[in-house]
Amino acid sequence: MPEEVRQIANEANGIGGIDAVIHNAGILAGPALLPVNVVAPYLLTALIPGPRRLIYLSSGMHRGGDTGLDGLDWSGRTTTASYSTTKLHVTALSTAVARLVPHVASNAVDPGWVPTRMGGRSAPDSLELGHRTQEWLATSDDPAALASGGYWYHQHRQKPHPAATDPRFQDALLAQLAEHTGVTLDGLG
Numbered sequence: 096m097p098e099e100v101r102q103i104a105n106e107a108n109g110i111g112g113i114d115a116v117i118h119n120a121g122i123l124a125g126p127a128l129l130p131v132n133v134v135a136p137y138l139l140t141a142l143i144p145g146p147r148r149l150i151y152l153s154s155g156m157h158r159g160g161d162t163g164l165d166g167l168d169w170s171g172r173t174t175t176a177s178y179s180t181t182k183l184h185v186t187a188l189s190t191a192v193a194r195l196v197p198h199v200a201s202n203a204v205d206p207g208w209v210p211t212r213m214g215g216r217s218a219p220d221s222l223e224l225g226h227r228t229q230e231w232l233a234t235s236d237d238p239a240a241l242a243s244g245g246y247w248y249h250q251h252r253q254k255p256h257p258a259a260t261d262p263r264f265q266d267a268l269l270a271q272l273a274e275h276t277g278v279t280l281d282g283l284g
Contacts, residue, residue, distance in 0.1 A: 104142035115148035132181035157182035191265035193244035
């Protein structure tokens with residue numbers, strides 16, 4: 096899978112002039128949780144230079160994520176993390192990028208539990224509101240949308256899990272991702 100992500104990055108870089116990237120791919124369960132939900136957005140962030148805005152899809156379920164980083168199988172051969180944990184990781188990635196790359200507006204979004212294939216038909220939240228925050232963060236000139244380091248739910252800033260904003264947790268996560276992928280965020284933008 097890292098090869099496919101690198102190919103996506105190469106194709107995006109071939110377009111040139113990308114203003115925003117919305118990291119929207121995700122799965123709910125299985126061994127590919129870490130590669131799809133965390134490693135792919137990390138690699139795309141590191142390998143696509145220049146976007147002024149990065150939006151990472153999180154979930155309110157990130158608050159139930161495990162902060163332990165030891166023993167995680169980033170390759171996806173075995174299941175070593177829950178959906179909640181991967182969403183905690185991607186929220187921490189978003190806030191780490193906001194901290195480390197101040198000229199990029201990096202934010203995480205909880206779209207809500209919306210009626211999609213992943214969320215199911217009986218999901219109680221609004222599908223319409225589910226994408227509005229992402230669109231707003233990617234295109235608006237509103238100063239709030241241009242700010243960085245936020246965790247958003249329906250265009251309202253929310254407080255994320257404390258680990259997501261902890262630089263020690265962020266740095267430990269980034270170190271594991273860099274070790275697994277051989278790519279760092281140093282050259283970002």
